[in-house]
Amino acid sequence: MTVSTNGKPESRPAGTALLTLAGLAAAFGAASCCGLPLLLGSLGIGTAWLSGLALLAAPDRLPLLAIGTTGLVGGGLFLWRQSRTATCSPGSLCARPAYRVTMVGGLVLGVLLLYLGFAYA
Secondary structure, three states: OEEEOOOOEEEEEHHHHHHHHHHHHHHHHOOOOOOOHHHHHOOOOOOOOHHHHHHHHHHHHHHHHHHHHHHHHHHHHHHHHHHHHEEEOOOHHHOOOHHHHHHHHHHHHHHHHHHHHHHHO
16 A cells, blocks of 8 residues: 555555455365355256366365465455545545445355355365
8 A cells, every 4th residue: 555645545456356356266266176066056057167177176175265265354354444544546446336346246255155165075
């Protein structure tokens, strides 16, 4: 974060987005072996396309869970910190409501995938 002219920290939304995306990707990899096919199969969606990813991700499930947890917690903390202390300049990415909704949606989806990867493996 940088300091703006009024002395308050200026927000940089790229860190929040990168941590959320990294956590989401790791959680998807961890859930791809067991939990995600179970969920998608129960919804009537075919899961054969996950077999290749599941073969690659299954041996590294614990590191993927750790990376996913770290990324999602970090992204959530950055998003919370942006809403509490940072000021966004008008027209910046973090000032848009769609940015906040997208980040919260990504965090919720990541937590769901982390749960599936942990509970059904």
